[in-house]
Amino acid sequence: MASQAWRWYMEYTSPHHGYILAIKEYLYSGLTSFQSVDIVDTHAFGRCLILDGKIQSAQMDEHVYHEALIHPAVARHHRPRRVLIMGGGEGAVLRELCKYSFLEKIVMVDIDAEVVALCKKHLPRWHGNCFEDPRVEVLHLDARRYLAENPHQFDIIYSDLTEPAEEGPSYLLFTKQFYSLVRERLAPGGILVVQAGGISLDFIEIHAAVRNTLRLCFSRVKSYRAHIPSFNSDWGFIMACDGSVPVELPGEEVDRFLRESAVDLRFYDGETHTGMFRLPKDIREALDRDSTVIEDDHPLSIY
Amino acid sequence: MASQAWRWYMEYTSPHHGYILAIKEYLYSGLTSFQSVDIVDTHAFGRCLILDGKIQSAQMDEHVYHEALIHPAVARHHRPRRVLIMGGGEGAVLRELCKYSFLEKIVMVDIDAEVVALCKKHLPRWHGNCFEDPRVEVLHLDARRYLAENPHQFDIIYSDLTEPAEEGPSYLLFTKQFYSLVRERLAPGGILVVQAGGISLDFIEIHAAVRNTLRLCFSRVKSYRAHIPSFNSDWGFIMACDGSVPVELPGEEVDRFLRESAVDLRFYDGETHTGMFRLPKDIREALDRDSTVIEDDHPLSIY
Amino acid sequence: MASQAWRWYMEYTSPHHGYILAIKEYLYSGLTSFQSVDIVDTHAFGRCLILDGKIQSAQMDEHVYHEALIHPAVARHHRPRRVLIMGGGEGAVLRELCKYSFLEKIVMVDIDAEVVALCKKHLPRWHGNCFEDPRVEVLHLDARRYLAENPHQFDIIYSDLTEPAEEGPSYLLFTKQFYSLVRERLAPGGILVVQAGGISLDFIEIHAAVRNTLRLCFSRVKSYRAHIPSFNSDWGFIMACDGSVPVELPGEEVDRFLRESAVDLRFYDGETHTGMFRLPKDIREALDRDSTVIEDDHPLSIY
């Protein structure tokens, strides 16, 4: 039966639950110095980037993930000039940021130059050639080392890193010690945004731990989420800052900001914003019940 | 390896995408006159009811589904007295409705008496013995025939039916002709609520078609959604009514209503409500682009 | 898609290889005092008995397994009168043995009375009511204890037991110490036959270990095999005895024996016999390379 799919991606979320996705074509499959990389075309979600066996972004819904990660903080800050991205190899965070003409400097620190090169080649819709934007500087360093060695300050810092698995390369970029360092690199009124795992009744441990950890470093910490079908979950983000101004904005202000910035998006607007920041009661209570904190010498153990 | 799971539930959402769920124990597996029924215990989601190979509700998140279905309409109507449920075999809609002391009559019309009996036996947490509540009347009839033959009027009518697959038993309960009949059975100020399929970038056809169909019959039609992990999707609901009052309520009014009704819920409150009714921009646009209508002689063909 | 199968049996032969089998209907699923039991109808193989997540026998090919287990030893012994079966809960070994009018006594020792009762009810084609044959005696005891406490001697002893997993109930019925005891219970000229795991390039460890262990106890030990599709492998059996007569028979003698015994079989005859006893060169060499022995205090660890 020639039409039956035989190439599959299978992701177990636990030993008792998983999902399967047929792969139409393998564009790339190999190892970098840091991780395994697959770039594939799928019937269900279009092109996908898979790192260490986890889907990082999919053509069908990467705009949801990247707009949700980037824009609420820009709208809240209102007029950032200097921005730092930790991770973000696909270049889609660059694409979203480059839409703002008032941004003057965008530094992206992603340790894996090979992943960035593969994304440049195979994911053109993701980066939209924004790697060429003169405001963009890309560095292939460990983000923690970069922050320790460079005293520059940023208006917004984005953490777009893979999950803090104990054995993974990102674990030390999710700890209390690391977030204290990040805080020192934020300019006054600065904001940190972290992509922070699933936010769902059956998968919330990572988000809760990152949130608890951030609360030890920042006075204002707010979770929000968007549904990402290719992640098989509602996905959580966290905005963290200091000061007296509430993190969140009314929807109308979001719409006005986007209009004034001449930015038109696919997923994000004022109504989307309002929905993203209203978590269901049971989720809020599950987050409140959790007290795990991630420290340099106390990693998070996850499936 | 004795600990490896061997009993699995596998649901294909398309020929190229699906999910797999290990089954700890089979409590029941058989055929009624209308459908196949499996009641199983799973590691990931607890006990599950599966009808014709689709999970209908799971212990872990059935409260999300049933609270989302039931309470927004009660809050909006404010003081309903007579309610009709079409479908709802598990009894969990009864459980939610029976929390309101002001309700006087709850009629549930579910064609499949065998499913109801199995749920009574195997899903005690779902119905909480509300089948015994004196306000509840359960009829095992085709809902369309019931409405055609009974002139009673209801303040709220809930459609908690399986999906309108062409060959399925529910198809004629999702058509323009049927909704016109439902409208005649609504008391002045009455509200129809329909569980209406996934509401997600990769799975929105059913919801869009039901919404378009309802719009031909009602002047106010509003979609909302909740994330149901065991359905593997954000799930959509639709509230439909006539009249000049907006369908939706501010969150504070929801909280006040629940407090005054002395009803304390796990998922639903004012903040949840506000989040549920704010759909993302791309979803709103996808719904607006769709123009499919379901008619008695024009069914919806779905995977 | 109502026709898509959703109930599946999945068996991993390693973390990297497995097979999946759709289940048409669950007839029984539960736990006995010793093991889990599923009796299911499948599209591919008909009715199947599954113990602890492993298919034990399937309607499509159980005749292959049971004829291969039983008849070569009867043909070789030529005129056995007393036979012992260890395990064999389905009753199909009884069915095969009862075909021989010259047998006078058939003792079956299966520890799990509940499995036997379930097989009697759900697998009528397997046992063909042979549990009622007056020559048959069924005992629900540990086979090792039975042999230790009963001095009776048998012309053939069959080991039809689940695999010797370390944590499983059968492990102590595959050791050197146990086979020494079995040998004492064989009458002069007696034969032991053991179902002994897969015999295939990718799955041969169990067979090799059982064979090595038997060789420490018997002077003649001969492996043979049959292809069992529902076991996903060529399956191995071992005949062990003492004395000077070769274990194997020419095909013509097998045919003559069956004719004289008025026994007509589906799978087994002289040509089948000759094929079963000729193992490929690479398999013979893989067996010869292995030197594992199973002892009471040195179990076999398998996936």
Next chain:
Amino acid sequence: MASQAWRWYMEYTSPHHGYILAIKEYLYSGLTSFQSVDIVDTHAFGRCLILDGKIQSAQMDEHVYHEALIHPAVARHHRPRRVLIMGGGEGAVLRELCKYSFLEKIVMVDIDAEVVALCKKHLPRWHGNCFEDPRVEVLHLDARRYLAENPHQFDIIYSDLTEPAEEGPSYLLFTKQFYSLVRERLAPGGILVVQAGGISLDFIEIHAAVRNTLRLCFSRVKSYRAHIPSFNSDWGFIMACDGSVPVELPGEEVDRFLRESAVDLRFYDGETHTGMFRLPKDIREALDRDSTVIEDDHPLSIY
């Protein structure tokens, strides 16, 4: 869980049965003018060649397949000089044939030059550089056209083609009309050998049809089989010729022939040979019951 496999090969043998195989690494994945090609490394079977979603040969057991295909006919013919291979892109049939110093000419006709080039690069153990042997001539043509246009005669002709699926490229190379043409290209005493599908209780239709078709063209037609774990089945081959000499040899003659030819193999010897040619009774009867014939205008429809 970084160690969990996420790249899988899944092969459905029917809508209700299949198997799954984790892929360690993708070496190649693409389309030629004729078919899709995947070359992968697997944990369970080593390197594998997959054409149109079917495993063609695997490192662990390709020697079984290729030795079973090649050597019985050479031993039976005793001293062939000119040999034709139809298909055989991996080059492993060349490797087996080149072991015979008395062979003078080996013509291989495989339509897909790209597959041959990929196998040369990625499957060095398969061909062992035998493409360079001066006796070997490789042509990239349709085999039927080659035979129609070239009057050369051969002592042995091997058909090592993918299955005769109606829509596949090989279908017209399995018909009565084609085999009549092949027969004209056999030298006196010549032998045709065909790889001919699974030979198992649940998968025998292709083998039976090819066998019936060959019987219309040759006076002696004999099936034999070998267990190929990576094909998930016992696999069938057919030897066809004319004349009065029985097709099959006694095992001792096979051993003497191999010794005299100074050929030492991994799978095949006299004992293996005897086992391969003895089919079980139920398989023989299933083959005898089938009467399907494949003709140019009457293809075989298979899953």
